Amino acid sequence: MTAKYYSLPHECVTYTHNDTVSFLEQTLYHTEAPILNAHCIAKYRLSQFAREKNFVVALTGEGSDEILLGYVSFRLDMILELRSQGMEGSVKADTFLERIQRNELSNVLLGSMPKTTPRVRGIPSWQAWHFHRLKKMCHELKAPGSTADIISDSLDEFASEVPAGLSSVRLAQVDWIRYVF
Secondary structure, three states, X not given: OHHHHOOOOOOOOOOOHHHHXXXXXXXXXXXXXXXXXXXXXXXXXXXXXXXXXXXXXXXXXXXXXXXXXXXXXXXXXXXXXXXXXXXXXXHHHHHHHHHHHOOOOOXXXXXXXXXXOHHHOOHHHHHHHHHHHHHHHHHHHOXXXXXXXXXXXXXXXXXXXXXXXXXXXXXXXXXXXXXXX
């Protein structure tokens, strides 16, 4: 729609599970850190395509994760939110969780990719590595007067004056961020 609106050519890049494996090493090299999600590999492929075509701007098809619960945190937030709504909400949350586990919804982190592309099964361990690295870095940044120290103080102040009606999910997110900082 955007290309049509601006009377620009619309070009697509095809991407397969085999591309995931073939571009994995190059993507890791260019990101200079373990990746958290396999979508980085698709973005690497899109960047290659854009460079080959001498494009200055490229729009991706992303942006639907928020409404389709593509991010792990959105799925977990929905489950927590439903559970906070009493018995009926808990039943819905259990059903939703079962659908995730049966892979009816894309499974947490990599979707069905580990089943169809066993060679990328190590990616979740990179996520764990990144999480522990982040905790260590944040600990080192907690020196008095550092940015993290200021953020931490602000979050403490926010948590002590919780706005009325803030959902338990949002409170949990604030606690999580406070824990990291």
